[in-house]
Amino acid sequence: MEFFTKTNVVRLRSHLDKYLVADADGSHVHQSRKASGRGARWTVEEITEGGTDKVRLRSCHGRYLTATEAPFLFGMTGKKVLQMEFEPGADFKHDWEVTRDGFQVKLMSWSGKFLRANGGTPPWRSSVTVDEPHSSATKDWVLWDVETVKAVEELVDDLCESVVSSLASDDVSVDSEPASPMSVFALKSPPARRNTKLMLQTISSNKFSTGMDFFHRAKAVRLRSHHDKYLLAEEDEESVTQARKGSSKSARWMVEYVSEYDNIIRLKSCYGKYLTASNQLFLLGMTGHKVLQTLPQRLDSSVEWEPIKDGGRVKLKTRYGNFLRANGGLPPWRNSVTHDIPHRTATQDWILWDVEVVEIYVNSPANSSKPSAPPLPVSDTVPVLASAPLPPPPSLSASFTRQQSNDLNGSTPKMEGRIIYYHIAEDNGEVLDEGVQGYSLIFKGNGVEELTRKFEEETGLDGIIVCNRSPFNKKLYPLRLQLPPNTVTMRVVLVLPMSNVARDLEAQGLL
Structure with a gap:
């Protein structure tokens, strides 16, 4: 409440x-x-x-x-x-x-x-x-x-709507410029309307600070968890863990700003792969999902993070409501990183991160090949591009460090069953973002009927048809009695029973 x-x-x-x-x-x-x-x-x-x-x-x-x-x-x-x-x-x-x-x-x-x-x-x-x-x-x-919603935001929204409606009624052209977190209107109009533009700019520049302040002009950062350990990209170019090796190149993450949003970033590891919130469970029966390094063919919401300010630290939120979490405790949780929601008071701090800026942009990123960054206020001064000092070496014993490494390496649970990735087809059979990994579930059986019931439980949809896409003509065909043997992963498409593609399959005698 x-x-x-x-x-x-x-x-x-x-x-x-x-x-x-x-x-x-x-x-x-x-x-x-x-x-x-x-x-x-x-x-x-x-x-x-x-x-x-x-x-x-x-x-x-x-x-x-x-x-x-x-x-x-x-x-x-x-x-x-x-x-x-x-x-x-x-x-x-x-x-x-x-x-x-x-x-x-x-x-x-x-x-x-x-x-x-x-x-x-x-x-x-x-x-x-x-x-x-x-x-x-x-x-x-x-x-x-x-x-x-702050009072200043209400005023900005109301001003914007009233200005747009008045301009539309007067047939005055309006150009949208992504010059600030909210659109600033370029008013081709008499001086009175130009004064309105200045007022909108002034109000929008006074917006309350957000988690993006921690990444202002940042080119590369290190993220330190509440355990005083750094977020590391492992050498297998897939795993993500925590360790006290802040001086390692693996602790360095390049910051990319997403042009469509003013509060979303991407983080790229030293191996050129993105920090990704996957939908794979870290452990079966637990709520946490794996955080990986990936390089998807098409950048989607799984590689996007929203910084949220919490005092002097930041929470990194996925586009689906989970948070980047640094886990503690016994193996296999020790030194692992997942995305989850902390359900207990004892784990509330597990999603808080200190941001250490390693490198900054000196010139405007718009003039370089880098993604655009939020504009710098006029009163700010930009220091020369430099690397942050490396943290002192850890005071842990070598035996303790080896023990932590052994605990982590032996923590990967053996998964039973197969991973099935799925998308839901549109009415005409088209699948949006089919090249992206999509949702997944772990299925231990072999029967298509049992798998169909599993999907109905997962999606809340009744009467769905589990289909596979032919590699030859790219058409959808319903799966038959048994799933293919000796396959660890599968990709399927779910077709709704009242869709046009379902009627086409029935007309062909495939249902």
């Missing part, structure tokens, strides 16, 4: 890094990556009676976020979430019980079901329903980040 007591205006961000947005029709809601504007802002009304932690969320249209009993799709479990006028006799439908889950919250409706941000193919994509997570693959769909 403390997430909602800091302010009376919030934004809710889902595991897909999208925000809960009130549609302009004043009735529906959806998810969007656009955080600015009135639609993404929700006014919090605390409910004091009853002794439970409940809130009501009012949209910019003055209506309340409401869990209804109307099905989102017939035959499916999810129910619609709408904006509705306050109903005195049915006010309980506007109530949401807040439950903390690590650094995120779950919002439970009056029906006992949770506010859920859906993914997958249309019509599920970007939709919001109330439902229950029926499998481990969808349990994160009911988790939300609560972002406090």
Whole structure:
């Protein structure tokens, strides 16, 4: 509940890094990556009676976020979430019980079901329903980040919207420039509108500091965990661990700024590979997932990290809501690095990192081959490019260091079963980002029917068809009775039963 007591205006961000947005029709809601504007802002009304932690969320249209009993799709479990006028006799439908889950919250409706941000193919994509997570693959769909909206942000958003609407009504051209964390408008207009531009620039430059401050103009950094160990890229060019060898080249990570966002970075190891939040479990039955070095053919969200300031340190958040975590304890956890959400107070500090800048950009990165960095304020002075001093050698004994190394090398668990990577096909059979690794599960059986049930549990979809893509004509074909033997990994495509591609397969007599 403390997430909602800091302010009376919030934004809710889902595991897909999208925000809960009130549609302009004043009735529906959806998810969007656009955080600015009135639609993404929700006014919090605390409910004091009853002794439970409940809130009501009012949209910019003055209506309340409401869990209804109307099905989102017939035959499916999810129910619609709408904006509705306050109903005195049915006010309980506007109530949401807040439950903390690590650094995120779950919002439970009056029906006992949770506010859920859906993914997958249309019509599920970007939709919001109330439902229950029926499998481990969808349990994160009911988790939300609560972002406090400052008064200055409200003023900036309102000014931007009013300026754009007034310019549109006056047929004045507007050019968007990515010159600051929010777009600054180049107004081709009379002096009055130019003054509005200056006011917008002044307000946007006074935005509260974020985790990106730790990486301001940084070209290379070292990351030191709460164990006083550094994040290292192992020589196998795949593993990532912790060690006290801060002077090693493996502790050096190059910083890349993502041009589409002002709060996202990528970290590249000395081997030219990216720090990646994989979807492979570190240990079966545990929540942590492996962090690896990879070089994907297409850079996706798995190699993107959002720095979040926490006092004098930073948390690195994945685009799916987990955090880069430095583990302690006994082997195989000792010296390992995963991405996870700390569920206990004892592990809250495990996701905090000190950032040591090793190298900086002197000239504007826009004039070089490097990715663009956030602009430097006028009052700042940029030092000459230099390397940071190396940390002193560790005071540990050689025997202790060897013991840690042996513990780590012998910690890899033997996996049973095979890893099956999967994507969900569009209505016409097209698969978005098929070259990317995608989701995965570990399957111990050999039967296609058993695998189909497993996928239905994981995705919450009924009647799916497990298909393979032919290497010859690239067409999808349903898998038959048994999976191919002696395969450690497989790639499959899930086809929805009512899609066009499913009807085509049936017409061909393949179903």
